[in-house]
Amino acid sequence: MIYSTDTLIFLQEQSLRLPSYYSSNRAKFSGFGSKDNFINWYLDQIKNNDCKCHYCKVSILDVRLLLNNGVIHGRSVKGNGLRGPNFEIDRKNPVGQYDVNNCVLSCYYCNNDKSNTFDYATYLNVIGPVRAQIWKVLLDQLRAV
Numbered sequence: 001m002i003y004s005t006d007t008l009i010f011l012q013e014q015s016l017r018l019p020s021y022y023s024s025n026r027a028k029f030s031g032f033g034s035k036d037n038f039i040n041w042y043l044d045q046i047k048n049n050d051c052k053c054h055y056c057k058v059s060i061l062d063v064r065l066l067l068n069n070g071v072i073h074g075r076s077v078k079g080n081g082l083r084g085p086n087f088e089i090d091r092k093n094p095v096g097q098y099d100v101n102n103c104v105l106s107c108y109y110c111n112n113d114k115s116n117t118f119d120y121a122t123y124l125n126v127i128g129p130v131r132a133q134i135w136k137v138l139l140d141q142l143r144a145v
């Protein structure tokens, strides 16, 4: 599967994807107040952060470029597609609820790695910048081909 790396198409895809994503996780996302609040928050996060992961600052469009070229791989989830080409919602405090104060959009790679292992500040300030360097090496290699 080839994922679009165009910002406007990506945003359109998200607008189409998010209503059913919310509905499938209604209880989990109840802290957002409503489906519309959730969708607006999510889309605003994308736009305000220029499509970048909160932690490593990689553009999700560059993640897709690496996926499309087989440089990195996603992870298949039964009945739930592939983790990798879309943002995931990370809770800064993993025991807190899903709401606007506790949630950020993260790439799958940071979200999976941070898990409950690292606290928010450590991930943001120590690990995120290291991952950013790794993305840069991979993207530079790809663009040099």
Ligand SMILES: [Zn+2]
Pocket (backbone or CB within 6 Å): 053, 054, 055, 056, 057, 058, 106, 107, 108, 109, 110, 111, 131
């Ligand atoms: Zn990231």
